[in-house]
Amino acid sequence: MPDAPAQPSPQPQAADPPDGASAQRRGKRGNRSGWSTGACAAAAATAAAQGLATGAVPQQITILLPEGRRPVFPVAESSLVDGVAHAVVVKDAGDDPDVTNGARIAVQVRTLPDAAGTVRLLGGVGIGRVTRAGLGLPVGEAAINPGPRAYIESNLRAAAPALLSRVGLEATLSIADGEILARRTLNARLGILGGLSILGTTGVVYPYSTASFKATVRQGVQVAVAQGERAVCFTTGRRTERYCMETLPDLHEVCFVQMGDFVGAALDAARDAARQGRLDRVLVGGMAGKLAKMAQGLRVTHARKAPIDMARLAELAAHCGATRDLCRRIQEGDTARWVAELAAEAGLSARFHQALVEAAARALARGLAAGTALEVIAFSPEGALLSRTETQVG
Numbered sequence: 001m002p003d004a005p006a007q008p009s010p011q012p013q014a015a016d017p018p019d020g021a022s023a024q025r026r027g028k029r030g031n032r033s034g035w036s037t038g039a040c041a042a043a044a045a046t047a048a049a050q051g052l053a054t055g056a057v058p059q060q061i062t063i064l065l066p067e068g069r070r071p072v073f074p075v076a077e078s079s080l081v082d083g084v085a086h087a088v089v090v091k092d093a094g095d096d097p098d099v100t101n102g103a104r105i106a107v108q109v110r111t112l113p114d115a116a117g118t119v120r121l122l123g124g125v126g127i128g129r130v131t132r133a134g135l136g137l138p139v140g141e142a143a144i145n146p147g148p149r150a151y152i153e154s155n156l157r158a159a160a161p162a163l164l165s166r167v168g169l170e171a172t173l174s175i176a177d178g179e180i181l182a183r184r185t186l187n188a189r190l191g192i193l194g195g196l197s198i199l200g201t202t203g204v205v206y207p208y209s210t211a212s213f214k215a216t217v218r219q220g221v222q223v224a225v226a227q228g229e230r231a232v233c234f235t236t237g238r239r240t241e242r243y244c245m246e247t248l249p250d251l252h253e254v255c256f257v258q259m260g261d262f263v264g265a266a267l268d269a270a271r272d273a274a275r276q277g278r279l280d281r282v283l284v285g286g287m288a289g290k291l292a293k294m295a296q297g298l299r300v301t302h303a304r305k306a307p308i309d310m311a312r313l314a315e316l317a318a319h320c321g322a323t324r325d326l327c328r329r330i331q332e333g334d335t336a337r338w339v340a341e342l343a344a345e346a347g348l349s350a351r352f353h354q355a356l357v358e359a360a361a362r363a364l365a366r367g368l369a370a371g372t373a374l375e376v377i378a379f380s381p382e383g384a385l386l387s388r389t390e391t392q393v394g
Helices: 037-054 146-159 178-182 210-226 238-247 263-275 288-295 310-319 324-332 336-345 349-365
Strands: 060-062 072-074 077-081 084-090 104-112 119-123 168-175 231-235 256-258 281-286 373-379 385-392
Touching (some): 037 072, 037 084, 037 146, 168 178, 210 231, 210 263, 231 263, 238 281, 281 349, 288 310, 288 349, 288 373, 310 349, 336 349
Parallel strands (some): 231 281
């Protein structure tokens, strides 16, 4: 994801994934790459500018992306009326489960008679507006990320150099149903309201991109501290976020950051903010499966990356008073939920979950800045608060 400060990914919010074998049984994923909203906007803008320059909007357009790629985009719809050119490109996200896949990204280009050589990019209907600091864009501006802004402008200039020698060009970007699609993203949480962001440093979307989600996690922390908040609460998905919000009503909504499986990215962002003197407290909420992975010291907790260490969980249970037979049964299982159920049957639920959050806290503390207050909270799948622990990172 971006070298420059990025806008949040248009991917859906993280769900709390099943742990263990059930996650490993999912079907194979495709690997076809696609194009970002930024690349599609660049294509539409270039086609419209070429239409102004030549008198006809082309049916397809080639653009230049930052890494040297020259993709060709079909123009789905176009018009040229009264000196205003309009072009639409339909986004193809490849095999990535991007909520903007199939979105109609339109750009309207008109001349600025008294501003020769000027290129102005504006956000229209369906493009979000920045309402909070911390995103790398001025509050009040359209959410057009610096990376795509640069290559949209460079492609637009390359399409109409002679025209730009006489006049300026104003390009207004819009996304059909952008405000509706944005409800399925984290934009509102981060302070981008009214629509989607124009994203894509390289212009390419890779299936199930981890880089984009990690960038969103970092931005969540940046936005929280930019509002003057001194604490963040990392959660593994929608359910744990809801449970944490109910448990921690004094924390502002902006403090809650869905880290999904990317524990390492969350810790890195929190550590950086703490070292800058902007963050004092980190909270982590999760269920047994993810907490067990955190206790193992894993930076990525997805089931495909590493299995749960059942022997370690059996050892924790033994320290809580579990019998040899119970420990044997634990090691025969493959999910932390199984262990939690066995511990409950044996009357060891409270002691086991306390040991689990303490083990997770010890591992998580290694990724945080000294002096940070850390709290880890365990929930049941139904939302019951099972245990919590607080510590100061040494």
